Amino acid sequence: MRTETPAAPPAGVRVALLVAALAALLLAAGASLCVGAGTVPPAEVWRAVTGGAGPHARLIAREVRVPRTVLAVGVGAALGCAGTLIQTLTRNPLAEPGVLGVTFGAGFAISLGAALGVAGHQATQLALAFTGSLLAALLVHAVGRTSPLRLLLAGTALSFVLGGLSLGMRLTFPDVLDRYRFWSVGSLAGREQVSPTVPLLVMALALAGALLLTGPLNALALGEGVAPALGAHVPRPRIAVLGLVTVLAGTATAVAGPITFLGLMVPHLARRAARGSLRWLMAYTMVLGPLLLLTADIASRVLLPTGEVPVAVVTAFLGGPVLIWAVRRRGAIAL
């Protein structure tokens, strides 16, 4: 891979850091396969994954932990990348993928579906959440398309409205609360009823699309006085970026619940190492997102002896301090 500026001397450092992050991700994935409620020794897990092992090990490893791990990698990469895209586009370090209304759109759709009694099956929930986030993002884009600031304001306003409406429904209908609660804690577990293939495929395509957008996005990030004079189309890549953020964050939210906080945090962790290159930032966030989510997911399994802590709780728990550390280290000029 060539970088935008080959002359920047520490390109080697960036490669080394990326390799290290990938190695850590592999380790975390391995740990994710071995750690959990049912005790299966690592050797047995390996045999189960490669086709051997007894029925018990095979059930746990292949039916539960492999999908869960793969899902965590996909969701983590999607949220990390979506965060990078939205922060670059809006030029706002506090933007997160949910700012387009995706999170509350999904929550509202699930509440509404539950109130109407159609949110029984996981596949329906997935479809509801995705449709909800898509419609919310479209509405936000329609209102705020003229400028990044209007976009953020429209997203925030719509999020409050949808959040209030869902809260109203949850308080009025107790069974809505039950359905919503399961989704809202954010979890990578218990999603076995639905095959993760379709959401994973969608996220993979969107990630590839994001990598193709770095050129125009680099130009767009210089502001609307410069980008057109450099020959960048302004509306076209912006719409593409918003579309990708919606698909990435919407799918991730539908699959794993509202954990878009990850998308706020991950770019900040990677920004310094990327040394100003959007391509590297994108690559780093696609590795760090999964690494962080996997770590949080493993922690969610072992933190309590009695059961699992929802991964959204752990992500916030783990991510908050990490974000504060990253911001403090960057010094006063950063934000």
Place this chain on the structure above:
Amino acid sequence: MTASVPAPASVPVSVPARLSARRITLAYGERTVSTGLSLDVPDGAFTAVVGANACGKSTLLRAFVRLLRPTAGTVSFDDRDVTRWRPKAIARQVGFLPQTLTAPENTRARQLVARGRYPHQSVLATWSPEDERAVDEAMAAAGVGDLADRELESLSGGQRQRVWIAMVLAQETPYLLLDEPTTFLDLAHQYQLLALLARLRDGGRTIIAVLHDLNQACRYADHLVAMREGRVVAEGAPADIIDAALVREVFDLPCVVVPDPVTGAPMVVPTP
């Protein structure tokens, strides 16, 4: 260039103009800035646009680079409406540096300059030796070669401005439009920049700059465009058009005009 678009025979043009505005009306929403404005930018010359604040200088430049679409009339380059050019194709001809500039945080000087190569790259572009050379030359010309790996946040206002100028130089366009490029520079750097623009003109480029300092404009520009309230009040060689009456009309400033002791260009000395 083809001969398929003949210039209208009825309009004799004294200087060849590739970039021109024809009876354009410029407005921000309800507020009209200029009506029926026409201007030919002389090819290969250094044109300075001068005028009081809010006289429509920047707006005119924005129309030239398609940031503002005229509500009537056309801006054309090589006899073709600039809005009908492919964006990257016109961006290889006309470069622009606006007044207000912001870059993403952590951007390094060289990375910013490298973005000037955008119109020369395709979607799957890799960095070419040609890009490398253009960036090196632009940074050397703007005097920022030694700042390559510095983050923009860590530079002084003047250094940052020169990095931006290097970015638009890296675009390697025959036409270069700059909106008040000297604003953040100290006096020495202002003159360095103007000398650089004059050298670029000598090398064959066409320069159009909005300048605030009338004396600098008179000394360095070949062609002066004086604007007031959205209209062109006068245009021509500084020595031919600058006199006390014009300065009073354009800036509401009483003054005497004397020859610059160094260059002989007109020099405006305000009278209290």
